[in-house]
Amino acid sequence: MNRERYHFIGIGGAGMSVIAELLHGRGAVVQGSDAKPSATLERLESRGIHCYPTQDASQVPPDHTVVRSTAIKDDNPELATALERGQEIIHRSEALVRAARGLDFVAVAGAHGKTTTSGMLAAALVEAGADPSYAVGGSVLGLGSGARLGSGSVFVAEADESDGSFLAYQPRVAIVTNVEPDHLDHYGSEEAFADAFLQFASRLVDGGLLICCADDAGSAHLAERARSEGLRVATYGRSANADVIVDGDDVFIGEDCYRLSLQVAGDHNRLNAAAALIAGIELGVPAPLMARSLGAFAGTDRRFEPRGYVGGIRVVDDYAHHPTEVAATIATARTQVGSSRVLVLFQPHLFSRTKNFADRFAGALSAADSVVVADIFPAREAPMPGVTSALITEKLPGAEFVPDLTDAAARIASLARPGDIIITMGAGSVTEAGPMILAALAGDSGQVTP
Structure with a gap:
């Protein structure tokens, strides 16, 4: 048997690692590289996927298909070698399509909320006995990872809109949690960003279902546009105009009411659960069973994830990097x-996002009692003249701009008192600040309660 062979550049990334696991689970030969060692590489190695903790042209076998993300530039030594050889090179979205071949594809999109919603749907389907495959951009608590190859007919995936790659999918069910402007560095305008979601909806297979949040203006407008083009659409939300109405822990579908008993807090998670409920029903799970099964979801990593307690002060970590998520x-x-x-x-994550949304970040952060803002995490971007985290703190009286992350962690710890919650927040290296804060709070005692 001629097995498929893949080399992932940047295999340690959240999206890349789960796709690598899925292709490996389907019998492909998979290896990859990243810029440095990490717990993710260790996990992949333990599952039989060889990972290099460096990137070097000699590590790319000439007979492997090379998988890249948009973050990997053409001057990367491994990618440059593959380009010179004329090897097959595919985007990670195409690799995900290959991993999902022959399955009922459920794509979860939106500027925010997609990791939680896709993880919630995956966990509920597992609990309901559907044994799905899934690729979620974060480890689903209780399931062990963000990727799994199941024996069932369903594949649940988080669909990345940041670079337009979600247009590679042809889902049976598409969930859109919101259409709030983001990634304008790629799309150029809010109108182009919204149009991309309509293109995404139009990729549904014949008879497929688009599920939209009626409480979000952009998603509600998408639902109207999709219906006008003859697509099947179901909306959910607190709005009386929604097809599926969320009222506290109750979800109403027509005359029927289903009670949610979620482990995760927040009105936004009740909305996420409603979207997952509709999707599960569409996929054939009886509504009462699907509603009960949503209670199995314990969260995903970096979504209000507890890091520890010291002296009555609680430290949690969260991936929020868009103003609505922050709020x-x-x-x-x-x-x-x-x-x-x-x-x-x-x-802050990305110079472009900070520049475009500084006012909104300041507004969202104003709901906190004390705010310390560290330097921008650049990710894939080069610095922009005049764009720093000060754009946010200048608009937020009382907030402090402390560029160095270690110094910022020490400063926020110094402000805390018993009963407080400290949240480390963002999509970059800020997740490393939690242990620093706990150590600062513990002082010489070193006593941290998990």
């Missing part, structure tokens, strides 16, 4: 602190 995370924390305070260490 939702702080609102969730506010419900848990009573009369105590919410303190945030925020690391």
